[in-house]
Amino acid sequence: MMGQEIRCYTIGYGNRTSDEFVGMLHDNRISHLVDVRRFPQSWVEEFSKEKLEESLPGYGIAYFHCPGVGGLRESTYIEYMNTTEFKDSFSKLMEKITWVNQTGGGIVLMCAEKNPKNCHRYHLSLHLEKEGVKVIHLTESGQMSLGMYE
Numbered sequence: 685m686m687g688q689e690i691r692c693y694t695i696g697y698g699n700r701t702s703d704e705f706v707g708m709l710h711d712n713r714i715s716h717l718v719d720v721r722r723f724p725q726s727w728v729e730e731f732s733k734e735k736l737e738e739s740l741p742g743y744g745i746a747y748f749h750c751p752g753v754g755g756l757r758e759s760t761y762i763e764y765m766n767t768t769e770f771k772d773s774f775s776k777l778m779e780k781i782t783w784v785n786q787t788g789g790g791i792v793l794m795c796a797e798k799n800p801k802n803c804h805r806y807h808l809s810l811h812l813e814k815e816g817v818k819v820i821h822l823t824e825s826g827q828m829s830l831g832m833y834e
Contacts, residue, residue: 688785689785689818690781690782690785690816690817690818691785691790691791691817691818691819691820692781692791692792692793692812692817692818692819692820693712693714693790693791693792693793693819693820693821693822694792694793694794694795694800694805694808694809694819694820694821694822695708695709695792695793695794695795695821695822696794696795696796696797696798696799696800696803696805697726697728697731697794697795697796697798698796698797698798698799699798700798702730702731702739705731706740706743706745708822709743709745709792710743712790712792712820712822713789713790714745714789714790714791714792715744715745715746715784715789715790715791716745716746716748716780716784716789716790716791716792717736717740717745717746717747717748717791717792717794718748718749718750718777718780718791718792718793718794719733719736719747719748719749719750719794719795720750720753720754720755720793720794720795720804720805720808721749721751721754721755721794721795721796722751722754722755722756722757723751723754723756724736724749724751726796731796733747733749748780750773750776750777750780751773752769752770752772752773752774752776753770753773753774753777753808754795754804755795755803755804756804761804761807762807765807765811774811777793778812778815778817781812781817792822793805793808798823799823800821800823805821809821
């Protein structure tokens with residue numbers, strides 16, 4: 685996109701309630717959620733893939749699952765990032781992020797871990813930033829942090 689910033693948010697549901705989580709998405713004008721968990725299940729049923737696919741469209745948020753950029757790998761995540769599987773999935777993710785930005789929407793990458801520095805989103809965010817994406821981490825309601833370099 686010439687002259688226009690490409691932006692992507694990240695969020696971890698952690699111990700948030702479903703209402704708090706959706707409120708944070710609405711506060712940041714999120715229209716698309718990409719689940720970046722390799723295994724999209726949760727002890728908290730509302731955050732399992734099936735429940736999110738069912739509930740988010742009712743809030744005007746499209747749900748997508750992108751397991752190819754997910755964590756919990758046999759090797760380290762950094763090693764995994766050098767694989768063809770990761771590179772192909774990352775390319776598709778970049779296309780989705782770019783498309784959502786071009787259409788005026790907001791996109792968020794979601795995982796379980798609340799703090800991105802304790803999650804594979806840390807490395808994924810650095811990779812996105814190297815590709816020119818402005819990454820904004822939604823931490824607590826009303827708070828956010830920009831990029832991983834801060």
